[in-house]
Amino acid sequence: MIGPNRKYPTWTGRGCPSGARAGEGLERFGEARTPHPALPRAPSPARGEGAERAATWSNISPAFLAISAKRGNVEELVAVSAAAERGGLRPGMALAQARAMHPDLAVFSEDRAADRRLLEGIAEWCQRYTPLVALDAPDGILLDIAGCAHLFGGEQSLLDDLTARIADFGFTLRAAIASTIGAAIAASRHSAAAIVAPGAERAFLAPLPLAALRLPGDLVAALTRVGLKRIDDLIDLPRAPLTARFGPQLLRQLDRALGREPEPLQPRAPVAPYLAEQRFAEPIAREEDVLRVIEKLAARLEPMLERRGEGARKIELVLFRTDGVVRRIAVATSRRMRDPAGIRALFRERLDGLADALDPGFGFDLARLCVLLAEPLAAEQIDLGASGHAAELDRLVDRLSARLGSRRVTRIVAQDAHLPELAAMRVPAQAAVAGDNGWAAFRALRCAADLAPRPPRLLVKPEPIEAIAAVPDGPPVRFRWRRALHEVVAAEGPERIECAWWTEDGGGTRDYFRVEDQSGCRFWLFRAGLYRAIPAPAWFLHGMFA
């Protein structure tokens, strides 16, 4: 059993077990549970337009606002503003009734997708506190702050910082810290407590209603019927009859909230094995500054990577804009690397090649460099022997991939397939290993099967042509491709390639011909199907020879 003081991974270095407290439930509610994503054309405050949003709200004064959705056959209110709440409106009320009470009520329909996006945006922003962030849909966010709180001057100041910043964006929120996820959620949703001290879960939970245990509504109703209303009523009851009557979920939720049973947080994104970050008193905006910070952070990652004998294969830069937008930029490398100057050079290409320029807005106040993927890299011996040779090409591949995208810089790999378009595949050069890549096997097959020559260029898709053959199953005597007529003067073939008949949609037989036209241009044509077939087989042009 893991007690309330369990240890969580932290965010500097790798799995540093220095944390003591875990679990923070953060919930926002108040004016309207999901205030503005449901507002038509209202900008998302997660994008930093809190002021505009406030303006939108004040334009629709008096602030009698509600969001409605269809529940069953009834149009109901799902969230109301503070003013409307004072006026007697409640979530769950029928819209018709609300309208009768307040004819000037402004109603917007619910947009769950937009709500979800907003919550994701806020969760992304919360990564500035800890890399372990999870959603508690539809309106909560969970942060694992074990080992992080001291970086912000303690739990209380972390809580204050977070509350103040989110309030600045224009949200109303309730935040709480506790040692278990269950207790944190109960504290934020069902109590006024902000921080539950470690070990005090039982005392804290005892007076709360059963709904605080995250139980389904019908279970709570059933418990209420037998007189169990508060968590206190439940804690000391014999466990076996409870489970027999109400199912295992009840006690599991209770145990989790009390810390008797571990409940892992499921973070939105995997936690990077290495990361380093830098906060700025004054936001930075210029690209050179960003690059300088990258080099500085990479220099801090280098000893960590070195100590474990690893090199980075995939690196991500996360930039937190002052207005809440989070920008992620990743680069991949073909070599395992940890050299700061090299990492900076890769990011320079990547930033230059961005389709949408890096928009700093009012500046970035936090930059974080994560190594998403690391692989073993032996200590390097500099400039001896042939190892430097491959490195030069790898550096080029990395530079090109960073700027153009890794899918655009490819090596060709032989595949075990007969169909020409499947026989060779282009794979990102960063992923492919230089060297054989399956071509030795292809050469052996080619010698053994005496394959006809293949063209150096293959059309991405075979193009249909109009062809006339002199004899059935013979090469065409003339054909028309891209509106030009070609008279065939020499032909070789057919080379019959059977498609994958053992699969359902394997396709038909192809007869390939190598032909030369009157001007000396050479083509690789094929007839799809046999002449016996009806309708008459179609001809295609697949490639061009030199």
Add this chain to the structure above:
Amino acid sequence: MLESPDRELASPAPPAPQGVLANLRRTLAPEFPQITADSALAFGIPALDAALGGGLATGALHEIAAAREAEIPAATGFALILAARNRGPLVWIAEDMALAENGAPYGAGLEDLGLAPERLIAVAAAKSRDVLWAMEEALASAAGGPGGPGAVLGEIRGGIDLTATRRLSLAAGRGRSLALLLRSTPATEPSAAATRFLVGAAPSRPLSGAIPMASGPGPPRFCVRLVRNRRGPLGAWMLEFDRVEQRFNAPADRESLAEAARDRPRQAASA
């Protein structure tokens, strides 16, 4: 009586002081690299090698243009054969549009041209600007140290200006790799490239005595016209590529094309 063009041009000018000439040579040196025997790839055709001053210079930019749009495959083949002759990997950079129109590099077919598919790095670029950038990067990498690309082949569909070719020329001059610019149409604009070839396909020789339709096409033939040459005369040649021996032959069964003009005062002044 005919006078040598050199003397005709030189005689009216006052003799230049030695220092000025030496300075000028130094300034222009990076743009006009000296061709030496070890930095040139010989074709094995004496007339063509003589016109190029020993062979195709490495560490220089060469333009290879298709004689017409339909002959791009022939121009590609010619460029690949040349690229394969220099040691080291080949970086083939092409615009997306060129790949869609003319086909993408196909590994299994490269070997017939002497290029092992393992040596190829194929790069697709969205715009011609990216092609030029990637070429310059690749050439810089070739100059950066051993193990860089031995040849860089850029494929461009549109025009390219003098500044761009000069940049590529200078980048190529810093290393020993072969810089090739493959163009889909013959160009007339000025260029800083060392040579410009117009390449077309030519009907191959049918295999010995067989009915043409029944026998396959023979070894590929290229009709190669050297239309710009910084260091020597121009000319046109018919080349046949022997894929077994991996070399060019001058076909024996054809009349040779018009002999290259050795003496060309006008072109020399304008080229």
